[in-house]
Amino acid sequence: MRxxxxxxxxxxGDWEAACPEFDIAVQGRSYEEVYSLLNTAIQDYVQAAxxxxxxxxxxxxxxKAPLLVRVSYVxxxxxxxxxxxxxxxxxxxxxxxxx
Numbered sequence: 888m889r890x891x892x893x894x895x896x897x898x899x900g901d902w903e904a905a906c907p908e909f910d911i912a913v914q915g916r917s918y919e920e921v922y923s924l925l926n927t928a929i930q931d932y933v934q935a936a937x938x939x940x941x942x943x944x945x946x947x948x949x950x951k952a953p954l955l956v957r958v959s960y961v962x963x964x965x966x967x968x969x970x971x972x973x974x975x976x977x978x979x980x981x982x983x984x985x986x
Contacts, residue, residue, distance in 0.1 A: 888983050889986060890982070890983055890984065891906050893906045893908075893979065894960045894963075894977070895918055895922060895925075896976065901914075902916065904922060906925060909948075913925050922978075922980065926982055933985065936948050937986065963977070
């Protein structure tokens with residue numbers, strides 16, 4: 888079972904979460920909402936990819952966000968962990984993936 892590293896950030900009522908591994912992002916009103924939405928989006932994406940022919944499936948299951956986007960998530964998360972005045976809440980979490 889593969890584990891995907893995902894990130895969420897937001898303030899009260901305005902959240903976003905992303906899975907840079909598949910370049911999937913969602914928006915919602917709470918951390919719990921975006922966590923659930925992202926899990927569902929990943930599951931739906933993987934299920935749809937598994938229905939494709941071998942070449943397309945391989946391309947879809949190895950699709951990543953651009954390097955600059957992936958680095959910006961990690962840097963933003965680390966910066967927030969060290970900064971005391973950041974009013975946005977940030978979480979990282981893993982999502983199990985059968986692909």
